[in-house]
Amino acid sequence: MNSRIFLVFLCLMLVLGAGCAKRQNGAPNESGVISKEGSVYIGEVKGRSRKAQGISLEVGSGGDLQTVLLRFDDKTLGVDHLRIGNSVVINVEKRGKETFATFIKPDYAKLPVGVTAISTPELWALVQDPQKMVLIDSRTAGYYHQASLPGAIFVPLSMLKEKNEKALPVDKNALLIFYCSGPTCGVSTISANLAKQMGYLNVRVYLEGVPAWVKAGFPVYASREFLLSEEPILIDLRSEERSVAGHIPGAVSIPYDDLVDYLDDLPEKAPLVFYGDEHGKMLNALDEFREMGYKKVSVVAGGFQGWVASGGAVEKGSLKKAIHWQRVPGKHEVLKKDFLKAVSEQADNTIILDVRTSVETTSGMIEGAYSIPLEDLSAKMHLLPKNKRIYTHCSTGIRAEMAATELRRCGFQS
Numbered sequence: 001m002n003s004r005i006f007l008v009f010l011c012l013m014l015v016l017g018a019g020c021a022k023r024q025n026g027a028p029n030e031s032g033v034i035s036k037e038g039s040v041y042i043g044e045v046k047g048r049s050r051k052a053q054g055i056s057l058e059v060g061s062g063g064d065l066q067t068v069l070l071r072f073d074d075k076t077l078g079v080d081h082l083r084i085g086n087s088v089v090i091n092v093e094k095r096g097k098e099t100f101a102t103f104i105k106p107d108y109a110k111l112p113v114g115v116t117a118i119s120t121p122e123l124w125a126l127v128q129d130p131q132k133m134v135l136i137d138s139r140t141a142g143y144y145h146q147a148s149l150p151g152a153i154f155v156p157l158s159m160l161k162e163k164n165e166k167a168l169p170v171d172k173n174a175l176l177i178f179y180c181s182g183p184t185c186g187v188s189t190i191s192a193n194l195a196k197q198m199g200y201l202n203v204r205v206y207l208e209g210v211p212a213w214v215k216a217g218f219p220v221y222a223s224r225e226f227l228l229s230e231e232p233i234l235i236d237l238r239s240e241e242r243s244v245a246g247h248i249p250g251a252v253s254i255p256y257d258d259l260v261d262y263l264d265d266l267p268e269k270a271p272l273v274f275y276g277d278e279h280g281k282m283l284n285a286l287d288e289f290r291e292m293g294y295k296k297v298s299v300v301a302g303g304f305q306g307w308v309a310s311g312g313a314v315e316k317g318s319l320k321k322a323i324h325w326q327r328v329p330g331k332h333e334v335l336k337k338d339f340l341k342a343v344s345e346q347a348d349n350t351i352i353l354d355v356r357t358s359v360e361t362t363s364g365m366i367e368g369a370y371s372i373p374l375e376d377l378s379a380k381m382h383l384l385p386k387n388k389r390i391y392t393h394c395s396t397g398i399r400a401e402m403a404a405t406e407l408r409r410c411g412f413q414s
Helices: 120-127 141-146 157-167 187-197 209-215 240-245 256-265 279-291 303-309 336-345 374-383 398-409
Strands: 008-011 035-037 040-049 054-059 066-071 087-095 098-106 134-137 175-179 202-206 233-236 272-275 297-299 350-354 389-393
Touching (some): 040 398, 054 087, 054 398, 066 374, 066 398, 120 134, 175 187, 272 279, 336 389
Parallel strands (some): 066 098, 272 297, 350 389
Antiparallel strands (some): 035 040, 040 087, 054 066, 087 098
């Protein structure tokens, strides 16, 4: 068991219907990405396991929102489209008690009538003169605050539905450009359609979204809220002398020329934010870490001077050198220390559930743990009591999260 990357998910009581009870049928909703119709599922990929050959797919909306667990095999076409966050269309068939995917394809967002797409080069040119447009990030708060496009304002779909025109500029002739997480993300096109219905005359969508922007090598920026939170590793690229004279609270001092010496201390999954006095060095650091496989990297808009000009607080004195980072656990997830406490206590009201394959468990299991491979969970779920708190685990956390979601959906409680 790899305890270094051990992810554990705590199953809390949350009954979502479906699967364990009768699933609701219905036509695709306005997003076109989260519903079920006949033998076709349209939804967002929440998890995928090659070992268990399982897919966790979020379908439905509002009160009907549910996560379903599907299987795939060597005959399933289009498995490469199963990337977390992608919206997909999945043809399925029933085999005994399990539902298997037979064909998977991306569910590309469709432009509303009267709305045109804008390309990456076109948007980059407009970013140089931001007075010509209003760039709108339609994603959820976590994505926006960690890394947004230059000058973008935060208007998620939920806010637009709630506030309507109050969330947008007063001028109905203003150029509005909406974006989200790429061509299979539907929230930017839905937002653009709502803007058109509100009477805005000049609406466009950056369909390629953040992935294309990053691939092109363009910068993304962390918000003030994100910089002041405990989530990122905030790196001051300036000389120690300049950093001591004034720095952003919480920053760690790593001069640009010394970055390579700290690679072992910078976890790939950690969100990194760079800032300094030289824009070129900030962008170079951004590019270099992207090339090394870091997925969550961004910079401070305008560097240190930009932070000061925006009214950001400044501290003086020595900066910390040691890097301490702990990933903020997601909903229903428990920290390793809490899991180990549950394992050591093995209370009567808890169950440790190992969802690795039978081959994996031959190398060893936690004493007292139950073993139900993820691929067998639907068929053997009835063997688990519903009046106990269940901790699921695997080798990386992917299957554990999928299993926990399926158990919550079927009414298992804490």
